[in-house]
Amino acid sequence: MTFADRPAAKIDFESWNAEFRNIGTEIKEPPLRPGENAPERIVLGTLRCFVELEGDLRLKSLRFDNSPAALRLWSFLLSENDRLAAAKRAGKKIIGTLKDLGTVPVIAYSSSRAVAFYPDGAWWIPCLMEMSEGLLRIADAAGFGDEVCPVRATLAAFLNQAHFPMPDLLVGAVGACCDDMTCLMQRVADLGIPMVWWELPYRREAVTPELVRFVAREFDRVRRALGDVVGEDITDDMLAAGIRKANRVRGILARIRDLVYGTSPAPFPALETQICEMLAIHYCSDPEQCLAVLTHVLQTVERRVERSEGVLPRDNCRVVWVNPVADLRVMDLFEEMGGALAGTEYLFRQALLPIPESGPPLEALAETALRDPMIGTARYRARLIIEEARRYGAEGVIVSNIPGASHCATEGLVIRQEVQRTLDLPVLEIVVPPMADASIGQLATRFEGFFEVIRSRRSHG
Numbered sequence: 381m382t383f384a385d386r387p388a389a390k391i392d393f394e395s396w397n398a399e400f401r402n403i404g405t406e407i408k409e410p411p412l413r414p415g416e417n418a419p420e421r422i423v424l425g426t427l428r429c430f431v432e433l434e435g436d437l438r439l440k441s442l443r444f445d446n447s448p449a450a451l452r453l454w455s456f457l458l459s460e461n462d463r464l465a466a467a468k469r470a471g472k473k474i475i476g477t478l479k480d481l482g483t484v485p486v487i488a489y490s491s492s493r494a495v496a497f498y499p500d501g502a503w504w505i506p507c508l509m510e511m512s513e514g515l516l517r518i519a520d521a522a523g524f525g526d527e528v529c530p531v532r533a534t535l536a537a538f539l540n541q542a543h544f545p546m547p548d549l550l551v552g553a554v555g556a557c558c559d560d561m562t563c564l565m566q567r568v569a570d571l572g573i574p575m576v577w578w579e580l581p582y583r584r585e586a587v588t589p590e591l592v593r594f595v596a597r598e599f600d601r602v603r604r605a606l607g608d609v610v611g612e613d614i615t616d617d618m619l620a621a622g623i624r625k626a627n628r629v630r631g632i633l634a635r636i637r638d639l640v641y642g643t644s645p646a647p648f649p650a651l652e653t654q655i656c657e658m659l660a661i662h663y664c665s666d667p668e669q670c671l672a673v674l675t676h677v678l679q680t681v682e683r684r685v686e687r688s689e690g691v692l693p694r695d696n697c698r699v700v701w702v703n704p705v706a707d708l709r710v711m712d713l714f715e716e717m718g719g720a721l722a723g724t725e726y727l728f729r730q731a732l733l734p735i736p737e738s739g740p741p742l743e744a745l746a747e748t749a750l751r752d753p754m755i756g757t758a759r760y761r762a763r764l765i766i767e768e769a770r771r772y773g774a775e776g777v778i779v780s781n782i783p784g785a786s787h788c789a790t791e792g793l794v795i796r797q798e799v800q801r802t803l804d805l806p807v808l809e810i811v812v813p814p815m816a817d818a819s820i821g822q823l824a825t826r827f828e829g830f831f832e833v834i835r836s837r838r839s840h841g
Contacts, residue, residue: 559786
């Protein structure tokens with residue numbers, strides 16, 4: 381039996397480091413792609429490297445899928461800042477995109493001279509580094525205290541300039557935007573980085589032709605601004621090629637989601653599947669490697685489904701999870717207490733949808749951007765959650781509220797009411813801070829009680 385063929389399981393940090401020696405060199409050091417420089421490829425290192433060299437201390441508290449595909453996924457995620465720095469040294473333009481989650485990067489990557497990323501991703505740094513980096517203290521000093529969403533760490537990362545290279549251009553979405561990001565972007569705009577704004581309008585219910593045309597005009601301004609920075613016009617043909625590339629990633633991800641969320645026992649853990657979904661937003665700064673990493677994950681999941689292998693017990697309670705967690709450890713706790721994902725709504729559904737490949741590319745991108753669940757009513761988002769629950773046969777819904785996030789103040793109630801009225805499923809609301817150590821016991825008790833309710837419903841038909 382090869383290393384890749386061993387039975388599926390979740391293992392801890394120390395076990396992964398001990399077993400790393402059993403991974404073949406051909407997996408650790410894949411051959412270079414045409415035109416690729418050695419520093420750009422994903423060479424697998426032990427998880428310990430990211431703890432000791434990058435300060436990602438939270439890894440020591442997590443449990444991981446035991447496949448080479450999962451380790452490659454983690455290596456790809458945790459090495460993004462190195463790729464951004466290498467791209468900047470190579471003369472590529474770094475484009476920082478704020479708020480829209482999934483659309484502007486498609487425009488940016490239509491030019492080979494640009495690399496796009498989301499500085500918003502810094503909201504996970506306090507968790508990964510277990511507060512050792514001091515970002516939330518910096519945000520506090522800048523006037524963004526605990527009453528603000530943990531995304532305030534993004535402002536601090538711009539201020540201390542220690543976590544990603546400063547962008548050559550920032551692209552910010554305004555309009556139907558949460559209060560936290562609106563205030564944050566206003567502060568970032570004062571830092572002297574060139575910035576272009578585009579308006580993301582509020583969508584009441586349907587995506588109307590008028591809204592599509594309006595956003596397409598906004599994207600045309602963004603396209604021209606990006607072209608000025610990279611030194612070439614971004615044509616419709618280039619955009620069409622960029623859309624096809626995005627759809628390849630989204631197609632593989634859709635297959636991963638269907639297999640993981642629709643199969644018992646679960647063939648891949650919740651945390652790693654969440655990372656896969658996140659890659660759709662901006663490809664973790666490398667579209668080609670992103671496609672290769674997700675393909676490797678899909679092959680692993682398909683093999684496990686064919687063999688009826690899973691990383692969790694078959695009778696774990698199947699739940700739709702709403703909102704990303706600020707502390708990654710909570711996803712492990714959820715599974716340890718008896719949960720399994722049967723669908724998600726992580727705020728960026730628009731990044732998972734296929735982009736239309738017929739018609740004007742700017743209008744296709746506009747239509748996709750307008751599917752953002754955060755720019756409409758809470759009932760619209762509740763319907764997405766209900767669709768997930770029906771699609772994957774969920775037995776309950778967990779709404780993971782984000783402390784200080786303005787959108788979490790009232791939408792949890794609407795989601796709970798709509799889910800219970802439409803599907804008669806139990807709904808649990810929790811709050812997960814960036815470091816949940818102090819509340820782990822309480823969360824475990826609430827998960828346990830929630831899963832008891834689900835199991836009781838099973839026994840009563």
